[in-house]
Amino acid sequence: MRMETYRADIAAANDNQSKRRWRIIVSVLAILMLITTVGYIKIKAHLFEGLPELPDKQTMWELNLQPNITLLDKQGNILGHRGPFVGRPLKLSEMPSHLPNAFLAIEDERFYEHTGFDRKAILRALFANTKSGKTVQGGSTLTQQLVKNMLLTPAKTYKRKFQEMWLASEMEQMLTKDEILELYLNRISLGNRTFGVEAAAQRYYGKSAADLSLSESALLAALPKAPSRYDPTKNYDGAWDRAKLVLSNMHANNMISITELSEAETHLPVILQGTDSAMDQDIVGYFFDYVDDRAKALVGHDTKDLIVTTTLDRDLQQQAHDSLIKNLEKNEEYRKVSEGAIVLIENESGAILAMVGGRDYAASKFNRAASALRQPGSSFKAFVYAAALEQGLTPGTVRVDTLRDLNGWVPENYTKRYRGPMTIREALQHSINTIAAQVGAEVGPQQIVAIATRFGIKSPLKGHLSIALGTSEVTLVEMTGAYTVFANGGLKRQPYYITEVRNTAGELLYQRKDIPSERVFAKVYADQMVEMLRGAIVNGTARGAKMGNREVAGKTGTSQDHRDAWFIGFSADYTAGVWMGNDDNSPMNKVTGGLMPTDVWKDYMYKVHKGIKYKPLLLADNTQSDSHQRRRMDFYGSLVQDLVRERNLAAGIDAPVIGQPAVQLNNATQQSVNGENAGG
Numbered sequence: 001m002r003m004e005t006y007r008a009d010i011a012a013a014n015d016n017q018s019k020r021r022w023r024i025i026v027s028v029l030a031i032l033m034l035i036t037t038v039g040y041i042k043i044k045a046h047l048f049e050g051l052p053e054l055p056d057k058q059t060m061w062e063l064n065l066q067p068n069i070t071l072l073d074k075q076g077n078i079l080g081h082r083g084p085f086v087g088r089p090l091k092l093s094e095m096p097s098h099l100p101n102a103f104l105a106i107e108d109e110r111f112y113e114h115t116g117f118d119r120k121a122i123l124r125a126l127f128a129n130t131k132s133g134k135t136v137q138g139g140s141t142l143t144q145q146l147v148k149n150m151l152l153t154p155a156k157t158y159k160r161k162f163q164e165m166w167l168a169s170e171m172e173q174m175l176t177k178d179e180i181l182e183l184y185l186n187r188i189s190l191g192n193r194t195f196g197v198e199a200a201a202q203r204y205y206g207k208s209a210a211d212l213s214l215s216e217s218a219l220l221a222a223l224p225k226a227p228s229r230y231d232p233t234k235n236y237d238g239a240w241d242r243a244k245l246v247l248s249n250m251h252a253n254n255m256i257s258i259t260e261l262s263e264a265e266t267h268l269p270v271i272l273q274g275t276d277s278a279m280d281q282d283i284v285g286y287f288f289d290y291v292d293d294r295a296k297a298l299v300g301h302d303t304k305d306l307i308v309t310t311t312l313d314r315d316l317q318q319q320a321h322d323s324l325i326k327n328l329e330k331n332e333e334y335r336k337v338s339e340g341a342i343v344l345i346e347n348e349s350g351a352i353l354a355m356v357g358g359r360d361y362a363a364s365k366f367n368r369a370a371s372a373l374r375q376p377g378s379s380f381k382a383f384v385y386a387a388a389l390e391q392g393l394t395p396g397t398v399r400v401d402t403l404r405d406l407n408g409w410v411p412e413n414y415t416k417r418y419r420g421p422m423t424i425r426e427a428l429q430h431s432i433n434t435i436a437a438q439v440g441a442e443v444g445p446q447q448i449v450a451i452a453t454r455f456g457i458k459s460p461l462k463g464h465l466s467i468a469l470g471t472s473e474v475t476l477v478e479m480t481g482a483y484t485v486f487a488n489g490g491l492k493r494q495p496y497y498i499t500e501v502r503n504t505a506g507e508l509l510y511q512r513k514d515i516p517s518e519r520v521f522a523k524v525y526a527d528q529m530v531e532m533l534r535g536a537i538v539n540g541t542a543r544g545a546k547m548g549n550r551e552v553a554g555k556t557g558t559s560q561d562h563r564d565a566w567f568i569g570f571s572a573d574y575t576a577g578v579w580m581g582n583d584d585n586s587p588m589n590k591v592t593g594g595l596m597p598t599d600v601w602k603d604y605m606y607k608v609h610k611g612i613k614y615k616p617l618l619l620a621d622n623t624q625s626d627s628h629q630r631r632r633m634d635f636y637g638s639l640v641q642d643l644v645r646e647r648n649l650a651a652g653i654d655a656p657v658i659g660q661p662a663v664q665l666n667n668a669t670q671q672s673v674n675g676e677n678a679g680g
Helices: 002-048 057-062 098-107 119-132 144-149 160-176 177-187 195-206 212-221 235-254 258-266 281-299 314-335 377-390 424-429 433-443 445-455 465-468 477-487 523-538 594-608 621-648
Strands: 069-072 076-083 306-310 339-346 352-356 398-401 420-425 498-503 508-511 552-556 565-570 574-581
Touching: 057 177, 057 465, 069 160, 076 195, 076 281, 098 144, 098 177, 098 212, 098 235, 144 160, 144 177, 144 212, 144 552, 160 177, 177 195, 195 212, 195 621, 212 235, 212 258, 212 477, 235 258, 258 398, 281 306, 281 352, 281 498, 306 594, 314 352, 314 594, 339 594, 352 433, 377 433, 377 445, 377 465, 377 523, 377 552, 377 565, 398 433, 424 433, 424 523, 433 445, 433 465, 433 498, 445 465, 445 477, 477 552, 477 565, 508 523, 552 594, 565 594, 574 594
Parallel strands: 069 306
Antiparallel strands: 069 076, 306 498, 339 352, 339 574, 398 420, 498 508, 552 565, 565 574
């Protein structure tokens, strides 16, 4: 009895132990299943995160294809291209059979057998890559390449690869095999910004893809693997070696006979080298960017390829670039200046003939001619004195060059020296800050803002007293355009740079209308300003801009601490603006508007005027009266100066104002005898 009880207890204990073991096993399995499920959900969520949806058939043909912009100069020659070249869509039935077969033979020989991704190809590529220790084969099908190029990033990750395979499978359910192949051949990147076999055939052979030979087709099929490496315009031998592999694969897959193979290998394709007149992007790139957005805005942002005719003169553009680079290379180290910009405008039309936005487009695409807001310094004084003439002052009006408190602001001259009474003509010539500030306060900052705006300045201007010294930031293209008003006798001709826009079919999408000039400044005042600005070159801060017997006028400008240096000047035909400085706004080494910018301007304007017949700045029928008026104003201005000096001396004052003259003049010639530059 006792033995039976013992056995029963042992059996019960074993049963309980077995149950506990099963409970543990079940618990472990449950936990593993839970972990697996959660992991699966997380992995699935990660893989599908950001997965794009396939668009409809029509959208697939247009997706990611930006318009190609072809820029022409004023003569109709090609300046350059932007964006992809996309040829007209070709149906498979329009292509010779060896063209799609060439791509299938090298990129996806099992295309008609798989369902979007090829398991055999993936395993084969995995084995080959593992064996070599690097990527030597790819396992992507044509369908995978297509969805990757249309919808995914080029990132080499497992997530991107999974999404590529998933979308490829979806596409195979949406489109037929022939539709996928046709779409692929019309969208594939084939180098040199060409997309699709039609664009590539035109670029490389100058013919339609419908007319390609077997060897020409094989060469195009060699490109998708690495369009840059196998670029036939730069690496013909490498491209042809891969093309022979294409032909070999075509023969191995019974797509061509041995005879066709032999003939194709002996008839090498002839590649067209660059035949258009495109300029180096380093020379024309800034202007291209300036035109690009405006052209699209004129005709609407769509997918049309555009041909834009501009006002640019390629010779003048090249010369502007050369003049700027030459001066920078000569002076950058000592003068601590790294950047510059030039704008040239034709006075009569307002056409922008040249624009250089910096020294190196490849290094920085920021356009310092059109986008950089910089302080113009004394070059802005032209608008101060223009406003003063409208308020009744004359070039002979006398003001005293002295320190004066203007509502708590005491402007100083660049030289920290002061000359006493002088005409505002002389004050502009020698860039006297004190008198410009006084006159600015008299006419009012808002009047200065108003006239600058009328002349074409669009940047927001601050109506403070200091605006008289050019503290409000503006762009070079604005300043250059505004100065053409003086050259044009007070008429404003809106600067422009696009004359027409067409699509590749030749359809006219935009044509600039001839806009009548607008009178924004009285001619009598414009002529007076021209004479005053001429004086800045003849006797003033811009003496370095003299161009022999050719009449030119202009004004220097230097911002505080030599952070910006300007010269804006004009002849009867052209107005050019030059800015120099540093992108980080660091000071230059004593560079004023009368130094480097004036040197660049003069060097460039001599080139611009080569072969141009001389014209006086003022119209012939006004020259005599203007000259007489100038002599009369100078006489009365000098008389007033003498009276002021005599009054000061009678009062026992040794000097009319604090300090000594900034520029001592020879009594006979009225030229500077100390050679000091007033700084601009």
